[in-house]
Amino acid sequence: MKLHTIDTGYFKLDGGAMFGVVPKTIWxxxxxxxxxxxxxxxxxLLLIEDGxxxxxxxxxIGNKQDDKFFGHYYLHGNDSLDxxxxxxxxxxxxxxxxxxxxLHFDHCGGAIVREEQKLVPSFKNATFWSNQxxxxxxxxxxxxxKASFLKENILPIQESGQLSFVEHKEGVQFQDNIAxxxxxGHTDAMMLPQIRYKNKTIIYCADLLPSVGHLPVPYVMAYDTRPLxxxxxxxxxxQEAVDNNYILFFEHDPVNECCTLTRTEKGVRVDEVFQLSEI
Structure with missing residues (x-):
């Protein structure tokens, strides 16, 4: 198995929305x-070569939306999926x-492209995995x-016949070494891959922990449907991650790809930060 970081650029979101009740003077x-x-x-993103x-x-987020849509999110950076x-x-x-x-747009928008005025999957030979x-x-x-679940990102996957569902069961194996x-809390039944790699466990944190800045427990996004x-x-x-020395892989942190954790007087905090390629 080999793991690769896939950078697709940057976007902007309101700081208050990203940190909820935490004051701006802190975040x-x-x-x-x-x-x-x-x-x-x-x-x-994360790319896994496995057999x-x-x-x-x-x-x-993809590139099929119009200028008005992208005008809200200020896409920038030199990297793209391709x-x-x-x-x-x-x-x-x-x-x-x-x-x-x-299936929020910044996580699945790139799944669909517009070809000859038709919406089709970006990955013609892939199976797309969600859960029922x-x-x-x-x-x-x-x-x-509603503003995050865009039908044009979602329904064409099913219409293509390329959609499959992961069994909705905690700890289910997606692939050998991937649970x-x-x-x-963020949205219903969000899935976090837990990957065994080089005798270490890596968690793709998605929106449970968007960044290192969200490690303190009260730092919860206003976007979350069930903040408690x-x-x-x-x-x-x-607690599980620090006990087992998990490596966290951050989807949204603008600087830090990965970190390990340590216990402090203020709670669980970052220990070391590093690139995925350094593992």
């Missing part, structure tokens, strides 16, 4: 905001599996999440 120390109160966030399978975890795959000698058509942690509970939640969205954790559930999930997960 801006780790994530400084611009004059519009917007902070920069990465869209960092004859090439598994991509999440797809970034350029990052190309640096490794891969093409979209080489991907065998696309594992979608959840989250899929049902996303295709009939609540008012709070799935389910969490419910997120608090519980973070407490349990962080």
């Amino acid at each position: 801006q120390r780790s994530n400084p905001a611009d004059e519009n109160n917007l902070c920069t966030w990465a869209m960092r 004859n399978r090439l598994i991509l975890i999440d797809t970034g 350029s990052s795959l190309g640096k490794l000698g891969f093409h979209r058509n080489d991907i065998t599996d696309v594992f979608l942690t959840h 509970e989250h899929w049902s939640w996303a295709i009939e969205p609540n008012d709070r999440e 799935v954790r389910f969490v419910y 559930e997120t608090l519980k999930e973070k407490k349990v997960f962080l």
